[in-house]
Amino acid sequence: MHRPDPIPSARRSRGRRAAATLLAVAALALSAFAHADEFVLQSADLREGEPVPALHLFPACAGGNVSPALEWKNPPEGTRSFAITVFDPDAPTGNGWWHWALVNLPADTAALPRGAKPPAGAMALRNDFGVAGYSGPCPPPGKTHRYEFTVWALKSDKLKLDAKAQAMLGGAMARADALGHATITVKYSRPK
Template identity: 55%
Template structure:
């Protein structure tokens, strides 16, 4: 049974606009269902992070942050599935199931309370949820955040350091 509520806004529509660049994936497509491989075990998945590659970002890019957010989660504040910070500017691709993380990058806790990728797991029978995978090109080598930062605090810091952003938005329904 679908929860009766309005669709949440896209999170990046609420922030000041920034230029975009290109993100591609062998595993994800805009508006297409995620494979269960990338879903959370509670939804029958394997919790594997998808492959992502990006190009066309600004020349002055000094680092990247990769995030995955579900604005449709029935929480009032969405659900953070992945917040990977401080990727070096030389990293322009993450393989499927990335481990270890390259170049001193780390994950802050997602909304499952874990410091890794946490796959999709909307409530059973709910409408399809959107998963906004974003690569943020930043103007600093590293955001001034540690592994105990919250996703909201990372987002706050991104607001001041994002040069450009690339997104891909698959969907998933349990």
């Protein structure tokens, strides 16, 4: 038995064209989103996946203990401040090792020079060496460790921390308040 087509072919054709147009618009929108500028962290001193240069190592590893130059661009819209952290997830502590936490960097900050002191309004927290500032990599001999240099784009003007706060707390608060982050991961292995 032949049933009549309930949707005339002209109407079906218009529906297909409308669906194709919608798909094309959606694809274009997704393409624009995919090509949007990413929040990135760059450094004249560090290269992704490469060893940490001696200038930036802790003195016990024959280093200069100088923080590297860092520069970032394309932070997420709505960024009101930044935080910088340096974390070693491979430290044999069970919780990693915090080398640096710098919080409350003003929203118009886009770079820190090599050996930077905290800019006006920013605050360095106590790292796992007990120092309020940068302390470079210097793991126990043997295993290669990774060092995650991260800039956090934050929703808040300031993280509510005092000068005695630990870097670990600053890192946790930055992660919780982040609109986005960008990281350079470098490595170092101390000879036996």
